[in-house]
Amino acid sequence: MWIAYKTIIVKEILRFSRIWVQTIFPPIITTSLYLLIFGGLMGQRIGVMQGVDYLHFIIPGIILMTVIQNSYANTVSSFFLAKFNHSIEELLVSPVPYWVILLGYISGGVARGLAVGISVLITVYLFVDFEINNFFIAFTTFLLTAILFSLAGFINAVFAQSFDDITIVPTFILMPMTYLGGMFYSVEILPQFWQDVSKFNPIYYMVDSFRLGFFGTSTSDLLTSMSVLIVMIVILAALAFYLLKKGVNIKT
Amino acid sequence: MPVALSIQNLTKTYSNNLVALKGINLNVEQGDFFALLGSNGAGKTTAIGIICGLLNKTSGSVEVLGINQGDQANEVKRLIGLMPQEFNFNPFEPIEEILINQAGYHGITRTDAKKQAEILLKKMQLWDKRSNIAKSLSGGMKRRLMLARALIHQPQILILDEPTAGVDVEIRRSMWAYLKELNANGMTIILTTHYLEEAESLCRNIAILNEGAMIEQTSMKKLLSKANQQVLILENSKKLPQEITANNFNYERLDDYSLQVILGSEVSITEVLQVLSGQGIDINHIRSTQNRLETLFLCLTNKTNKKDFS
Numbered sequence: 001m002w003i004a005y006k007t008i009i010v011k012e013i014l015r016f017s018r019i020w021v022q023t024i025f026p027p028i029i030t031t032s033l034y035l036l037i038f039g040g041l042m043g044q045r046i047g048v049m050q051g052v053d054y055l056h057f058i059i060p061g062i063i064l065m066t067v068i069q070n071s072y073a074n075t076v077s078s079f080f081l082a083k084f085n086h087s088i089e090e091l092l093v094s095p096v097p098y099w100v101i102l103l104g105y106i107s108g109g110v111a112r113g114l115a116v117g118i119s120v121l122i123t124v125y126l127f128v129d130f131e132i133n134n135f136f137i138a139f140t141t142f143l144l145t146a147i148l149f150s151l152a153g154f155i156n157a158v159f160a161q162s163f164d165d166i167t168i169v170p171t172f173i174l175m176p177m178t179y180l181g182g183m184f185y186s187v188e189i190l191p192q193f194w195q196d197v198s199k200f201n202p203i204y205y206m207v208d209s210f211r212l213g214f215f216g217t218s219t220s221d222l223l224t225s226m227s228v229l230i231v232m233i234v235i236l237a238a239l240a241f242y243l244l245k246k247g248v249n250i251k252t
Numbered sequence: 253m254p255v256a257l258s259i260q261n262l263t264k265t266y267s268n269n270l271v272a273l274k275g276i277n278l279n280v281e282q283g284d285f286f287a288l289l290g291s292n293g294a295g296k297t298t299a300i301g302i303i304c305g306l307l308n309k310t311s312g313s314v315e316v317l318g319i320n321q322g323d324q325a326n327e328v329k330r331l332i333g334l335m336p337q338e339f340n341f342n343p344f345e346p347i348e349e350i351l352i353n354q355a356g357y358h359g360i361t362r363t364d365a366k367k368q369a370e371i372l373l374k375k376m377q378l379w380d381k382r383s384n385i386a387k388s389l390s391g392g393m394k395r396r397l398m399l400a401r402a403l404i405h406q407p408q409i410l411i412l413d414e415p416t417a418g419v420d421v422e423i424r425r426s427m428w429a430y431l432k433e434l435n436a437n438g439m440t441i442i443l444t445t446h447y448l449e450e451a452e453s454l455c456r457n458i459a460i461l462n463e464g465a466m467i468e469q470t471s472m473k474k475l476l477s478k479a480n481q482q483v484l485i486l487e488n489s490k491k492l493p494q495e496i497t498a499n500n501f502n503y504e505r506l507d508d509y510s511l512q513v514i515l516g517s518e519v520s521i522t523e524v525l526q527v528l529s530g531q532g533i534d535i536n537h538i539r540s541t542q543n544r545l546e547t548l549f550l551c552l553t554n555k556t557n558k559k560d561f562s
Contacts, residue, residue, distance in 0.1 A: 007356025086340035090350075090401075092359035093304045093334050095326035101545075249307055252266055 004096045004105050005219050012108025015222050016074060016115070023074075023112060024119055027066040028216030031120045034062050035127045038184060050186040052215050059124055060138075060210040064145060067121045068178055068203070069170070071113035071146040075153035076166045082095070085159065088250060098245045100235070103153070109150025110143065117142060130214070137222065139214025144229040145206045149174075151236035158243045188219055202232055254317070256282040256409055256440040257303065262312035264298050264464075272298040272462040275312065280457070282317070282408075285435045286442045287451035287472070288393055290461035291553055296444045299461070300413050304334045316409065330358065333407030337399045337444075337468070338416045343387035347378060347397050350386060351404050365404065367393035372400040375430065409440045416450060428454060449547040452476070462553045463519040482515045486528070487537040496531060498524075 016023040043054035050057060073080075077180070082088040091101055110169030132138050143242070152174075160166045187195050198204045199220075209225035212218035218225075257280040264273040273295045280286045290358060302306035303314055305325050314321040317330045335551075341350050348369055349430045353367030373379040376396040381389065395415060402410060410432075416424045431454060435441050445451050451458065451472075458475055460468040468475065487510045496503065496511070500519050504512045513524055525535055 001359070003361060004357050007353050011353055014349075082342070085342060086338060088343040089306055089336065089340045090354055092356055093329055093332070094327040094354070095359070097326065099468050167254055235550045242316075247308060251306060 001097065001100050002127050004094070005100050005107075008091075008096075008101065008104025009107045009111065012074070012078060015078060015108075016112045017020040020081065024116055027116045027120055029210065030065065030122045031062055031123050032127070032220050035124065039128070045102065050090060050188065050215075050219070050244070054216065056127055056130055056215070057186075058184055058212075059130060060126065060214045061207050063117055063120050064142070064207055064210050065123065065183055067113040067117045067142060067146050068149045068174065068206075070116040071109040071149040072153035072156075072170060072174060074112040075150045076157045076160070076170075077153075078153055079105055079157035080160045080163075080166050083160075092250070099241060102241055102244055105154055105216040106147060106237075106240075109153060110146040113146030113150070114142075117146075132214055133216040134213045136213075137212055140226070141206055141210040141213055143228070144226075144233060145210070148206075148229060148233050148236065149203075151196065151233065151240050154240050155236060155243065158248055161249070163198070177201055177203050179237070182219075188221060193251050203229055205229060254282045256280050256284065256317055257442065258302075258313075259313040260301070260313045260315075261301065262299065262314065263310045264302060264307065265310045272464050273302075273310075273312075276461065276464070276466045277447060278459055278466060279471065280440060280442060282404075282440055283435070283438055284440055284457055285431075285455045286440070287458040287547060288442055288444045288461065289364070289458060290444075290450060293463075294461040294553075295464045296461055297413055300334070300336075300442075300444070303328075304332055304411065305329055313536070328489055330405070331408045333402035333405065333410045335395075335402040335410070335412045339386075339388050339394050339398070341394075341397070341401070344385050345384050346383050346495070347389070348373065348382040350397065351401055354401050355404045360405060368404055368406075368473065369400075371499070373402055376400045389556055392420055392423050395419050396423070407439075409442065410434065412441065412443045412445075414445055416445065416447060424450075430509075448549055460549065460552055468552055482540060484513050484521070485539050486511045486513055486524075486535045487539075488533055489536050490534075492533060493531065496533070497505035498527060500527070507550070 037056075039058055041056035043058070046054040048054065079088075139234065156166060157171045181201045182198065183203075186199045189206060190198065205220060205225035205228045208218045209221050209222055211228075212222060212225075257278065259276060259278040259520065261275045261277065262273050263271070263275050267273050275297065276295070278299075288299070289419065298307060300381065302309045302322065303316070305321070305328070310470045314328075316331050319327050319331070345353075351369040352362060352365040355368060356362065360368070370379065373382055376399065378393060378396055380494075381393065386394065389397060395418065399412075399415060404411075409482050416427055420426065428450070431441060443451065443455060455472055458468070458470065458472050459466060485506065489509070491508045492505065501516070501524055502514045506512050515521060515524065521538070528535060
């Protein structure tokens with residue numbers, strides 16, 4: 001089982017590494033532009049948010065956004081393509097337990113999230129001086145976020161019947177949730193009603209605890225944020241495993 | 253002989269209510285070279301899909317070397333190598349990687365997998381292309397790649413679904429030779445093919461599926477002995493006479509130089525040639541219009557007139 005798991009994850013890492021121009025490089029460019037426009041140009045006018053100057057304030061959000069997008073993109077595209085070109089059958093005819101297949105794909109998504117996240121972190125460091133207040137909290141949030149969105153991408157891929165289906169969720173659900181989760185602002189500046197609505201957005205908790213790891217300030221408590229993340233991971237992992245074992249859209 | 257594959261009352265109904273398998277029974281002995289034939293849509297690929305774990309069965313049981321597929325699916329998967337009908341690899345992956353990954357899924361270390369991949373790729377004449385992506389291979393090469401992939405974990409049972417479709421004659425013959433070699437070394441091989449001369453040449457036992465039902469399961473020899481009628485084309489270098497007397501066989505004049513003769517069990521080709529020779533017709537070339545198995549297959553699956561056969 002270990003060899004099978006290692007094979008899947010190595011295959012996944014090689015897959016996104018081979019196409020680094022499409023996978024690793026674009027987030028670096030996007031991050032640089034965000035920092036330049038939002039942080040550098042507009043940030044000077046905005047000033048301070050949540051006790052931190054705006055240029056620094058947006059760093060955790062930008063990093064986490066790339067982790068969310070890339071973890072999701074990796075599993076959704078990889079698993080959907082495996083379904084599309086039927087290479088998923090290579091795994092289905094092999095004695096690989098379903099949980100190993102799931103773990104392999106999720107690890108692939110996490111690996112891409114980590115690779116892109118670290119690349120973006122290094123890029124940010126070239127523009128802005130900063131220190132991470134609590135590395136453990138920041139890294140745990142980073143990791144759990146990557147796991148959660150890899151699972152979400154996997155579930156999207158299971159249900160996807162066409163290439164359109166793998167872009168609809170990121171465009172119409174993931175992107176608004178990311179932007180409305182307090183990535184570029186503190187939810188404290190919203191009217192009370194929208195502050196309450198934001199608390200139903202899981203991305204708010206991720207960004208908030210990641211920001212806590214970076215600056216030591218947050219708008220919700222760490223326990224709530226971590227609980228939301230872990231509960232969501234458990235629910236999505238159970239659903240993904242059920243779908244895979246049942247063979248939904250894979251076996252007839 | 254111990255049983256390699258035992259299928260009992262296997263049924264499959266798809267979600268669109270298409271009944272693909274109607275309670276089929278099948279036994280394949282260990283070491284056999286077995287043909288599973290049927291027209292398009294007969295249920296061959298469905299049956300293979302269920303055996304290999306690609307499809308869910310509706311009811312019935314499948315046992316591979318005494319192991320129940322329903323209870324120990326992964327144990328069964330270790331024993332089987334599948335070469336499917338459709339190309340099912342990542343076209344952008346280098347071909348050596350495809351084999352190494354498949355070995356990895358079977359728990360074979362990368363070092364051992366590389367050695368085994370080298371042996372198989374050399375055998376399939378693909379070693380020079382090992383770094384090429386699968387997309388760049390020709391149709392025949394892709395088929396050989398899938399055969400190599402099916403063999404990478406050294407299975408005890410090899411299932412080949414249309415293995416030589418689109419493969420040129422030379423490569424097909426070399427694949428046949430290799431399959432015979434594998435079978436001679438003890439590997440059980442189950443073959444589906446549309447090239448009936450392939451089944452006739454390679455397989456010792458045969459089953460025929462028709463519209464989801466098993467209509468025949470016997471030895472190739474017994475099945476072929478049922479064919480008591482043959483259609484032959486007899487060619488003469490000189491122009492044939494206008495009138496030909498033939499009391500014990502039927503014929504049809506195809507052109508001025510050739511006859512189509514229908515031979516029943518009661519008359520031999522020697523007798524026909526003697527009759528023709530007596531009328532000054534010296535046949536210098538004989539060829540069969542149809543493969544015997546093909547004729548029988550068409551008869552059994554109602555694609556031709558059953559009265560032609562006993």
